Amino acid sequence: MIxxxxxxxxxTRLLAALRAAVGDANVLTRASELYVYxxxxxxxxxxxxxxxxxxxxxEQIQAIVRACAxxxxxxxxxGAGTGLSGGAVALGGMVVIETARxxxxxxxxxxxxxxxxxxxxxxxxxxxxxxxxxxxxxxxPSSQGACTVGGNVAENAGGPHTLxxxxxxxxxxxxxVVLPSGEIATFGGALPxxxxxxxxxxxxxxxxxxxxxxxxxxxxxxxxxxxxTLLAVFPSIDSASRGVSAIVAAGILPAALELxxxxxxxAVEAYLHLGFPLDAGAVxxxxxxxxxxxxxxxxxxxxxxxxxxxxxDVRLARDEAERLLLWKARKQAFGALGRICPSFYxxxxxxxxxxxxxxxxxxxxxxxxxxxxxxxxxxxxDGNLHPLVLFDExxxxxxxxxxxxxxxxxxxxxxxxxxxxxxxxxxIEKLHFMPRVFSPADLDAMRAVRKxxxxxxxxxxxxxxxxxxxxxVKGHEPPARxxxxxxxx
Amino acid sequence: xxxxxxxxxxAGALGAANVLRDPALLSALATPDFAPSGLCRPGSIEExxxxxxxxxxxxxPLVPCGxxxxxxxxxxxxxxxxxxxxxxxxxxxxxxxxxxxxTAQAGMSFGAFDETLFEHGQCLPLDAPGTSTLGGLCATNxxxxxxxxxxxxxxxxxxxxxxxxxxxxxxxxxxxVKNVTGYALEKLQLGALGTLGILAExxxxxxxxxxxxxxxxxxxxxxxxxxxxxxELAARLPFSAVAVTFPGKPFSAQFGIxxxxxxxxxxxxxxxxxxxxLGGELHETGALEVDADFFPAQPRRLQALELPGGQLFSPVxxxxxxxxxxxxxxxxxxxxxxxxxxxxxxxxxxxxxxFPAHFVAELYFPQGFSPKSAxxxxxxxxxxxxxxxVGSTTSAAGPSxxxxxxxxxGAAPAPSRSNVVAAVTxxxxxxxxxxxxxxxxxxxxxxxxxxxxxxxxxxxPVFGPPxxxxxxxxxxxxEFDPHRILNPNRFITGI
Numbered sequence: 012m013i014x015x016x017x018x019x020x021x022x023t024r025l026l027a028a029l030r031a032a033v034g035d036a037n038v039l040t041r042a043s044e045l046y047v048y049x050x051x052x053x054x055x056x057x058x059x060x061x062x063x064x065x066x067x068x069x070e071q072i073q074a075i076v077r078a079c080a081x082x083x084x085x086x087x088x089x090g091a092g093t094g095l096s097g098g099a100v101a102l103g104g105m106v107v108i109e110t111a112r113x114x115x116x117x118x119x120x121x122x123x124x125x126x127x128x129x130x131x132x133x134x135x136x137x138x139x140x141x142x143x144x145x146x147x148x149x150x151x152p153s154s155q156g157a158c159t160v161g162g163n164v165a166e167n168a169g170g171p172h173t174l175x176x177x178x179x180x181x182x183x184x185x186x187x188v189v190l191p192s193g194e195i196a197t198f199g200g201a202l203p204x205x206x207x208x209x210x211x212x213x214x215x216x217x218x219x220x221x222x223x224x225x226x227x228x229x230x231x232x233x234x235x236x237x238x239x240t241l242l243a244v245f246p247s248i249d250s251a252s253r254g255v256s257a258i259v260a261a262g263i264l265p266a267a268l269e270l271x272x273x274x275x276x277x278a279v280e281a282y283l284h285l286g287f288p289l290d291a292g293a294v295x296x297x298x299x300x301x302x303x304x305x306x307x308x309x310x311x312x313x314x315x316x317x318x319x320x321x322x323x324d325v326r327l328a329r330d331e332a333e334r335l336l337l338w339k340a341r342k343q344a345f346g347a348l349g350r351i352c353p354s355f356y357x358x359x360x361x362x363x364x365x366x367x368x369x370x371x372x373x374x375x376x377x378x379x380x381x382x383x384x385x386x387x388x389x390x391x392x393d394g395n396l397h398p399l400v401l402f403d404e405x406x407x408x409x410x411x412x413x414x415x416x417x418x419x420x421x422x423x424x425x426x427x428x429x430x431x432x433x434x435x436x437x438x439i440e441k442l443h444f445m446p447r448v449f450s451p452a453d454l455d456a457m458r459a460v461r462k463x464x465x466x467x468x469x470x471x472x473x474x475x476x477x478x479x480x481x482x483x484v485k486g487h488e489p490p491a492r493x494x495x496x497x498x499x500x
Numbered sequence: 501x502x503x504x505x506x507x508x509x510x511a512g513a514l515g516a517a518n519v520l521r522d523p524a525l526l527s528a529l530a531t532p533d534f535a536p537s538g539l540c541r542p543g544s545i546e547e548x549x550x551x552x553x554x555x556x557x558x559x560x561p562l563v564p565c566g567x568x569x570x571x572x573x574x575x576x577x578x579x580x581x582x583x584x585x586x587x588x589x590x591x592x593x594x595x596x597x598x599x600x601x602x603t604a605q606a607g608m609s610f611g612a613f614d615e616t617l618f619e620h621g622q623c624l625p626l627d628a629p630g631t632s633t634l635g636g637l638c639a640t641n642x643x644x645x646x647x648x649x650x651x652x653x654x655x656x657x658x659x660x661x662x663x664x665x666x667x668x669x670x671x672x673x674x675x676x677v678k679n680v681t682g683y684a685l686e687k688l689q690l691g692a693l694g695t696l697g698i699l700a701e702x703x704x705x706x707x708x709x710x711x712x713x714x715x716x717x718x719x720x721x722x723x724x725x726x727x728x729x730x731x732e733l734a735a736r737l738p739f740s741a742v743a744v745t746f747p748g749k750p751f752s753a754q755f756g757i758x759x760x761x762x763x764x765x766x767x768x769x770x771x772x773x774x775x776x777x778l779g780g781e782l783h784e785t786g787a788l789e790v791d792a793d794f795f796p797a798q799p800r801r802l803q804a805l806e807l808p809g810g811q812l813f814s815p816v817x818x819x820x821x822x823x824x825x826x827x828x829x830x831x832x833x834x835x836x837x838x839x840x841x842x843x844x845x846x847x848x849x850x851x852x853x854x855f856p857a858h859f860v861a862e863l864y865f866p867q868g869f870s871p872k873s874a875x876x877x878x879x880x881x882x883x884x885x886x887x888x889x890v891g892s893t894t895s896a897a898g899p900s901x902x903x904x905x906x907x908x909x910g911a912a913p914a915p916s917r918s919n920v921v922a923a924v925t926x927x928x929x930x931x932x933x934x935x936x937x938x939x940x941x942x943x944x945x946x947x948x949x950x951x952x953x954x955x956x957x958x959x960x961p962v963f964g965p966p967x968x969x970x971x972x973x974x975x976x977x978x979e980f981d982p983h984r985i986l987n988p989n990r991f992i993t994g995i
Contacts, residue, residue, distance in 0.1 A: 167680045178678060180687070181655055198969050205946045206963035207992050208696070208973045212654065212687025216680045233735075260598035262621055262708025302738065305763035361676040365598040393678040394599075433678040441681075449682060452670045457683045459979040463972070476682060 016103035016473055019084065021061035028078035029064050029106065037065040048107050051092045051099040052154075054404070055356065055414075056439050060101035063089075065109050069187065069195055069225035072108060076223070077193035079106055079469055087471040088223040090131060090162030093154040095357060096438025098166060098218050102473045108223060110161050116140050117226070124231040125184060125201050130161025130224050134168075137229065146231040149176035152434070153342045164224050167216030169434030171267035171341065172298070174392040176232060178434060180215040187226035188214065191470040201228050213460070218436050219471035221464040235266070235300035239310050240328040240337055243317045247292035248272050248375075248387065250321040252367035254295055255391040257316040259364045263309065267298040268392030269341055274401075275388045278347040279340045287340070288324070295391065296341055344388040345399075352384070354404035356413050357397050360424030361433035364394040370427050374398045377419040381412040395433035396424070422447070442477045503580055506558040507538045510582075513550045514542055518588070529583070533572045534563055536583040543588045545661065545669055545700045551584065552698065553667030556983045563987055564694040566636025567609060569629050573640055574693050574990035575962050581988075584698060586635050592616060593701060594675070601658065601675055603703040606635025622706045625650035625740075635699040641691030645741035646756060648734070653690055656704045660686045662697035665981030675703050688976065695991045696980040710740075710758035716771050719752045720780030726751030729774050737770060738763075754785065934960045941965065963992045970994070 021040070029038045039045060040062050050057040061084075066072050079086045086106040089099040101107050113129040116137065120126070121144035126137060134155040137148035151170035152158055158168065164186065169178040176182075185199030199211035214221055245251035251270055258268060271279075272293045280287045287294065295317065299309050314325050328334040348355050362370050371387065378385035378400055389397035400416045402409040421431060421444050430448060431441045445454060457476045464470070511519040520526065520539035529536055542548040555562050561581040565571065586607030595602040597620040604613055611630025617623050625646050628637055636642075638660070643652040650656075659673030672685035689696055720726035730753045734742040741756030757767045775782040937960040941947055949962045970992055977984075977995045989995075 167684070169678060173678065177651075177655060178680075180684065181651070196969060196972065198972075202946060205967075206691075206948050207967070207970060208692055208976060209654065209687045209690060210969055210972060212684055212690075216684055256598065259600065262600075264708065302759075302763045302766050304766035305760040308760055308762055361674075361678050363596060363599040363601065363676060365596055390678070394676055395678050428675055430674040430676050430679045430681040432680045433676070434680060436680050437682065445682065448674070449671065452668050453672060454682075455668075456664065456670050456672070456685060456980070460683055460685065460688075460976065463975045463979060 018058075018104045019061070021104065021106070022082045022084065025078055025082045025084055025106070026062065028081075029062060029075055032074035032078065033064055033066060033071050039063040039065075048089070048092070048101065048109075051089075051094040051097060053095050053097045053100075053438065053440060054354070055410075056097040056100050058100050058102050059104060060107040061104040063107040063109055065112055067112050069189060072110075072189045072223055072225060073193050073195060075106065075108055076189050076191065080191065080193055080467060083467060083469065085469045085472050087474075088130075088161065088165065088219050090159030090165075091133070091154070091157045093152075093158040094162060094166055094438065095359065095435040096166070096432065097440050098436050098438040098471070098474055099162075100439060102439070105471075110223070111159065113161075113225070114159075119144070119231070120201070121146060121231070123201065124233070126229050126231055127201070128160050128227050128229060130159060130164070130227060132160050134158050134160055134163055137231075141231050144231075145234050147234055148229055149173070149182055149232040150179045153345065155342075160227055160229065161224050164215050164227055165217070165219045166436040167434065169390065169393070169395065171269050171296075171338075171390055173434070174268055174390065175264055175266045175300075180212055182230040182232070183211055183215050183227060184230055185211055185228035186214055186224045188222045188224050190222040191465040191467060195225070196222075199228065216436070218438065218475040220461055220475050222470055237303035237306050238266070238298060238300045238334065239306050240334045241295075241297040241299070241310060241313065242287075242326040242328070242337060243295040243297060243314070243322050244288050244291045244324040244326070245293050245295065245317075245320070245322055247321075248371055249292075249368050251293035251295055252371050252391065254317045254320040254322060256365050256367050257320055258297075258313055259392065261312065261316055263312060263316070265297050265313070265392060266300040267296070268390070269296040270294075270387060270389055270391035271296060271341065271344065272387040274351065274384065274386035274399075275344045275348070278351050278386075279344055281350055282343070282347045283336070283340055285336055285340055291323070293387070296337055341388070348386065348399065348401070352401035352403070354402050354413075355386070356400040356402065356417055357435075358400075358417060358420050358424075359432045359435040360396050360398075360421060360429050362394045362396065362424055362427045362429035364392070366427045366429075367391065367394065370396070370423060370429075371398075373423045374420050377423065378416050381416050381419075383409065383412055383416060385416075390433070393433060394429070418444075437475050439474060442474075445477045502558045503537055503560055503582075506554055506560045507540075507582070509554050509558075510538075510540050510551055513554065514540055514547055518543065531571055532576070533574075534577040534581070534583070535579065536563065536577075537580050538582040539585060540582060541585045541588050545589070545663070548584070548586075548589070548698060548700055549663045549667050549669050551667075552663050552665065552985070555582070555985050556665060556667055559983055559985060561985050561988050562698070563990075564635070564639065564698045566607060566633030566639075567629070567631040569632040570636060570640045570642065574987070577990055578988060586633060586698075586700075589635075589700060590633075597622060600706040600708070601677065601703065602706060603659075603675060603701060604634055605701055606638070606699040607633050609633055610637060617706060618709070621709050623709045624656060624704055625707050626653065627741075634702045634704075638690055638699055638702055639692065639694045645743050646758075648742055649738060649740040649756075649758070650707065653704075654687065656706075657686050657690060657702060658705055659703040660689055660699055661701035662689060662699050664697045665983055665986050669700070670697070673703065677705050693987055693991045695977060695987045695995050698986065710760070712761050712764035713756075713758045714764070714768075715785045716755045716757065716768065716782055717752060717785045718755065718771055718775055718778075718780060718782050720775070720778035721750060722778070723751040725778055726753065726780065729778055733770060733774060737767060739767065751780070934958055961993055966993050 045059050045063060048063050049059050064075055086108055087099060087101055088108045088110055090110055092099055110131040113131040115129045116126060116132055118127040119141050124146060126141060128137060149172060150163060150168055151172050152168045163179045164183060167179045184201060184203055187197045189195055198214055245254060255268060255270060270293055273291060276287045276291060276294060277289060280289060297313055299306055317325060328337055375385060384401045386399040386401060389395060398420055400413045402413040404410060425447050431444050454476060461476060507519055507521050518541040526536055540551055542551050561578050562584050563577050563581045564584045566586055589605040589607035591605050593603040593605060600622060609630060610628045610632045613634060626637060626643060627646050628642055638653055638657060641653055659675055661671045663669055673679060689699060739755045740758040743754045755771060757764055759767060771782050937947055941964055947964060974994045
């Protein structure tokens with residue numbers, strides 16, 4: 012069983028160094044202030060930071076990291092705290108380095124389609140800043156109005172439109188990084204295709220375990236000439252997922268292909284009143300983009316695929332306003348769930364797209380067997396599931412059941428030839444499953460790489476890659492959640 | 501002798517027929533870049549791992565080989581190195597067309613792979629010779645003009661199985677199209693030239709093959725106007741490849757179109773309009789000839805080399821695979837090229853690489869090539885900021901033959917007009933290539949030497965002067981290959 016690391020008090024010398032680096036006002040240490048930082052978007056795992064430090068420059072981060080290294084004290088970077096795998100949780104009372112104030116867009120080079128941004132820049136702000144050039148930043152997580160580019164880089168974030176345009180790693184050209192030693196290094200840069208190993212590709216998605224990005228060169232993508240957004244209504248989640256498999260198998264590559272099931276439709280409808288069909292078993296939100304010439308043909312092919320799988324109705328967004336409303340429904344789905352249940356647990360497994368129907372059926376069966384309800388709203392075109400297990404966090408039995416469901420769902424994903432996470436990261440919550448998809452030799456290679464960059468193991472330790480101990484000695488047991496006293500499982 | 505003992509042990513592990521030691525045969529394999537002291541052909545991933553373990557114990561350097569189409573890439577191999585041919589690891593492992601994902605062994609030829617995908621209307625959108633292997637393509641991270649639309653292997657490789665320098669089989673990534681489970685070690689292996697591990701299996705994301713494909717050539721009387729029009733078109737429209745061939749006559753550009761019929765018609769219309777506005781012409785050429793083999797086919801001799809158990813290598817052609825044609829049309833195109841082969845000459849093609857203002861200039865050999873001349877093939881990536889500094893590139897090339905003149909005259913207009921880097925091939929020897937490299941690098945270009953003539957010694961490093969981040973690459977190398985037996989000293993300095 013993975014034990015939460017023992018809590019270390021913040022050394023006095025380190026606290027003094029933090030204050031010296033950023034000024035007293037930018038170091039939070041009071042319990043009431045730290046409370047806000049005890050978890051990220053994964054609310055089941057909590058740990059109170061030793062301190063939270065607001066930073067505004069790479070040099071400040073460097074000073075803090077050096078001070079942490081001198082005291083062998085762990086640190087974790089935090090953007091907007093929207094992560095869903097516990098990546099920003101300050102296990103064992105780490106120092107939280109809050110980058111949200113490093114929010115300058117340093118350069119937009121429209122001709123070369125590249126922007127240089129600081130890590131605290133909100134994802135959507137990049138798109139807004141380059142909109143006048145007809146460009147956008149393609150990775151679009153649902154939290155894009157809040158989440159930061161630095162956090163996106165740490166988790167290799169995705170989003171609906173990554174189906175066609177690729178995830179963060181496909182749009183990240185270079186990073187300036189404060190390494191765990193305090194050294195500032197630059198990997199890659201504005202120029203693609205430099206000789207040498209792809210350290211940028213390695214850094215993106217490393218969950219803060221190789222250091223902290225302080226500048227990021229991102230690619231900007233031209234806006235499509237035309238967009239068509241369809242809402243296809245299906246009698247059941249099974250028929251909708253067969254529709255997805257059919258579209259993929261037909262060789263159609265939509266910009267986005269999202270599945271929203273009945274539970275979510277109801278929750279969203281109660282909140283946004285879009286006129287969604289409440290009797291639908293599931294709907295597909297399908298976005299097609301490209302040259303306007305070919306879009307009608309493409310749309311008719313998509314409709315053919317849907318109808319062949321029993322689609323009841325296809326609605327085309329009439330105008331941009333309606334299109335945005337459909338996307339609002341999709342992107343606020345998690346929030347809308349609050350109307351129908353107090354807590355939910357979202358998974359992020361990815362499966363081969365031909366296996367969607369069978370895997371969704373198994374997941375549903377598992378959740379029901381545990382006496383809970385589930386909902387689905389996910390990037391179906393990628394095979395990137397987001398099964399939501401609905402429960403009440405105040406009821407310990409439901410928490411236990413939800414966690415058991417979580418493990419069953421991951422196993423269903425692994426059995427289908429899938430992987431544990433498509434865009435949320437391993438963080439804390441999926442660590443114990445890593446040995447089921449990787450051999451000890453595979454994990455050893457990852458640990459070796461980690462050690463190259465972080466020999467002291469102080470950069471977000473306990474995340475992303477399981478320590479040797481947890482799989483060798485204890486096998487594949489589920490983790491002890493970092494729950495507050497009284498709610499232990 | 502450690503080498504002899506190693507080869508004897510290798511013969512025990514792989515079978516004597518799969519370890520080539522005969523000096524006469526080995527000398528037939530030798531190229532100026534690599535003269536192997538032995539050749540081993542493992543028949544399974546386990547045999548490959550066993551072989552690497554033996555080499556690690558004996559400290560024998562290994563040079564992984566696929567289709568022998570890019571052996572000239574990188575610094576020259578050490579004299580006592582043994583070739584590891586992946587030729588027998590050539591099977592498709594898993595292919596589920598409805599997932600658009602395939603896993604194949606690293607020694608599978610790109611041609612055979614592509615043919616299987618073709619039957620299902622899918623493709624891996626690379627520009628590569630059919631004789632190259634998937635493992636070799638990954639190790640060299642090879643891409644061609646179609647990266648303009650499709651990106652590179654970096655955007656398509658989902659997972660890898662590889663053998664590290666300690667002889668351990670490891671996997672990274674997965675078989676799904678989106679994955680953040682663990683570190684992206686597959687990214688590290690792409691373009692690493694096998695220095696972090698010998699690739700054994702490759703899983704890639706596939707693309708549907710476009711219904712309508714064509715290559716259109718736009719010619720115009722005025723270079724400046726033509727070039728400006730091409731830049732505008734390339735920035736605005738989703739062509740799959742855009743290339744300007746130098747020297748222009750006076751201006752000529754090729755456009756790859758891979759699209760649905762309505763989109764194809766639209767793109768064609770745009771080109772027709774542009775041609776009309778330029779007072780030029782547009783015609784369909786059928787095949788994009790810019791994918792040139794950067795690497796002249798020096799192993800042509802291998803065709804005749806027979807080993808017990810069959811032919812060692814499939815015939816290596818000076819392949820210019822037509823990316824838009826069916827695999828079956830390949831030979832037809834090769835024949836066409838042979839017809840043209842009498843006109844010796846250089847040219848280079850300039851691909852629009854990812855951004856409209858970043859260009860890659862790649863020298864190629866459109867119509868035959870004499871490897872005797874002291875030439876080099878350079879790949880230069882250049883930032884917009886370095887633009888004005890490149891002017892002297894062509895003059896730096898010094899005295900030249902007609903062939904060089906052709907390249908120079910193409911390059912001359914570039915610095916004043918656009919962000920083009922001209923890779924120049926002088927015929928007067930090494931100092932000039934070094935000078936060109938230095939000039940380009942001083943101006944901020946990242947320049948790699950893709951190929952150089954057999955007798956050409958270079959003072960400048962093949963992959964450029966060290967950058968700060970190379971220190972981290974060397975540290976990673978130590979973890980993956982502690983005994984430094986995988987392609988030692990062929991990659992960036994110290995690796």
